[in-house]
Amino acid sequence: MTKQMNEKELITIEHIEPIVSEDTDYNFYFGPAHSGSGNFGVKLRIDGEKVTSARADPGYLHRGFEKLMEYRVPMQNAVLSDRVCILEALNWNLVHAEAVDELTGVEIPQRARYIRVLMAELSRLQSHLIWYGALSLGLGFDTGFKMAFGYRDYILDIFELITGGRVYPAGYICPGGVRRDLPDGSENKIKRVLDQTEEMMQKMKDFDNIVFSRRTKGVGTLRTEDAIRLGATGPVLRACGVETDVRKDDPYEIYDELDFDIPVREEGDAYARCLIREREMEESIKIIKQVLDRIPQGNIREPAKITPPSRVKIPEGEVYVRNELARGEGCAYMRSVGEGEPYRVKIRGPDFLHMIPVLEHLLKGSQIADIPAIYWSLNICPADMDR
Amino acid sequence: MSMLKTIEVLFETLFSKPMTVKFPYEAIEIPEDYRGEHELDIDKCVGCGLCAEICPNRAVEMVELPEEHKEKYPKTYPRLDLGKCCFCGLCQDICPRKCLKLTKNVFLATPDPSAVIKNPMPKGPQ
């Protein structure tokens, strides 16, 4: 059978052209539908296994948040404000409520301040649990994914008990205080959930196995001056050795009366960011316990009744609020000219800078296999980037 | 992680109760003031329209009742469009007479969107 083939058809090694280096250079779209977060794409230029350049492609969730707030009164804006970043709704409620409170200059009752910090810290805790679940899903470690989202559900039961909604508190932290009082018996329910979260964090430490640390150690390292130049904030900056936390440097609500410490690490790689977030969960639990012991009695909202939209007036002025969210520093600039609706609201979420400058900087020169580790170690949420 | 640790965690989770809530047979208890489907007590309602004014999604609209109830309920009453509603409960908090209440019912799935409009109906025998 082989004899009939003449020499021409025999393919010899020399006939196959060698793959020249520029052929291995191609585009790759790190697709919009991720398993771990909202929709966000990165255009990668890849040479063989290495990413040569990355360019973020945002805009899937852009709904023009800042202008929507110009059409609504502060109470309606409070309901709107927890949809800025869906994973930490109450923290964004706090940012918006503080901006309006500083403009109106109203004196918040002390009990409302304590409840606000309690809910913000619970929201930070569940946001860190989402991060842990999304990162382990990205690394293929499904046990951590199922466990983290399972334990997060207990915190959602607390939200449901206190605010009436599982995921969206619907403006629970509203301008003037909070919308509802803590139902009685919620203190020990919260304590039980904290014990369950501690039990989960103990498992998290047991799970700190080779796969997890091997894939994140030395990956996506960010130097300190790059971090500050690119605008990284929060855990990403604390992982590069800068000891800064908005709750300590620019204290708001009652954070100056609570004692908690800020975890800081030097390495600046994905593993350092993971360790920082685990330590931050312990700090949040410590804060919640302190707040639970010291909640005073009293009413919960300065103007107890909701004033109808036609008679709401925000005094003239401008204010800039900075809060420490789970992801970093979330800020809001609010300008009012004395009408019921704010004249201009500028919201800047931490992920606006984490997902475009920092992510593009980190992905450049990394391996394809490390993309998920870098991507989810920044704990990104495209909703507060696109706004 | 040493092998002993793995076996210990294995047995620990093997014999502990799974955290799954088997939905159709068992369900977690929804707390008292959960923000679910609305319920309007039409006798107490005075038709002031505050709920229609505060609603961020414009889901509440003040409409008259059909002919046969007009003489008993002359004013305009809120019609709730659950397709637009974000279940924030602002209408429940602002109502001066406390006649609009959000219940615990969440099973509202419908094939056609017009079935979720809740027209104000008197709670009569019919």
Next chain:
Amino acid sequence: MAESLHKESKVIEDISAKFKITGKVQRERRVWVTIDKDNLIALCNFVKELGFEHLSAISVTDWPEEGTFELTYHLWSYSEKILLTIKTKLDRTDPVIDSVIPVWRENAQIHERELHELFGVEFEGNEDLTPLFLEDWDGPPPFRKDFDWKEYVRQQCYDQANERERAYYD
């Protein structure tokens, strides 16, 4: 509260020594400074040396009656722990200002790119002002005050005849 404001007023003295500004201390850790557009870059370089190395946000407020855009640069200093806001005004018809990229690299670049797309402000010196959020959007810059969203949405998506969408036409 008042006695601890010396740090903030010291910042204002340092700046007003070199530049013609009107500054005020709103509360502790909040300093607001207004300057005209021409020596904005010189002021930015100066405050960068003062320690304001984190550019928190750049925002544009649109004043159609005055015909001006008001740019606000919010800067945070990790060492002094103060937030300085620099405000400048620029003409609304041809909003051109030189970019602060030389001072705050990529952080400023992405903020300016967003403001270029949403307000139409031209930043000289910023090469990459390509659209950021919107894909093939040919309308006016959407965040300007004269582009009313309610009107736009009523023409594009809703019709008054539909009984359910009547509520959107107040």
Next chain:
Amino acid sequence: MVEQATKMKRLINAIWIFNWFNSCGFCELIPLVGSRWDMERFGMIITGTPRHADVLFIAGYQTLKSIKRAQVIYEQMPDPKAVIALGACTMSGGMYWDSYNTVKRLADYIPVNIYIPGCPPRPEAVFEACMKIFHHVGAVPPHGKKFAKAHKG
């Protein structure tokens, strides 16, 4: 009509889902997939590509940019398919009714089999909707002007 229903009947015990969650749905999908509600008890599994999916979960508002991808995903899915739209934003624009960049009615772009009001809907409501749709499947034509005519043919 009938043959479409029989095709869908095979779908009932193993429902492979592709989720195109824009923002709200994502934070309500996690409890569904997580171990507390665990939708895999019903054979509902999240697949990576639309090619393997029978059901398309669309949740949250869709911007003009993301609705293009959603349509491409809908066309990529093999034939016996259903679309479940979660949340008020798919029915009527919901909270972003006056936003210039969001899609107000999902039915203009993708034929939707069942809507679940709620912002976002609870996991129980999502399970109940899946039960509803898969027990009398085929009898319900997909909602949507453009596609309803095609369905009658």
